[in-house]
Amino acid sequence: AKPDKDIVVIDGDGALLMNxxxxxxxxxxxxxxxxxxxxxxxxxxxxxxxxxYAKDLNLSEIASSVGLKSYKFEETDLKELIxxxxxxxxxxxxxPGNSTAPIIEKTPESIKKRFMAIL
Incomplete structure (x- = not known):
């Protein structure tokens, strides 16, 4: 949808396993x-x-097995890849572990509107 932009998606292992x-x-x-x-x-x-179950998996190897160019983070120059x-x-x-983060003060509706305005 945005061929003139470099797009970076940051996802979690749990989300990948479910999708x-x-x-x-x-x-x-x-x-x-x-x-x-x-x-x-x-x-x-x-x-x-x-x-x-991802703790016991090599997710980059799985991604490679379907044809994606895949890397381990520590073996890359991220700026170059992007x-x-x-x-x-x-x-x-x-x-694993979560940082202590403050509660988001914005409502889901306001976040959606802000996101749609950017698109």
Missing amino acids: MGSLVTINACRPRNLTWIVINNGAYGSTGNQET SDDECNFVEFNCK
Whole structure:
């Protein structure tokens, strides 16, 4: 939708596990300006840090198996990947845990309106 922009998606391992078909769909579309970063902390962070099976998986290897150009974060130059006119998948492994963050003061409706205005 925005071929003139570099698009970066930051996702979690739990979201990827619940939507594995997205790997195949992204590979089929191959947007030349997409960098998809999956933070693999082995936990469903937004629902209480329950363990995921991703802690025992190599998500970049799975993404490669469907045809995506895939990398481990520590083996990449992220700025270069984002601007290279390729569709890239990056796995960032880390330990589970959430930071203490303040409650968002905006309503879901105001966030939606702000997001739609940007598009």
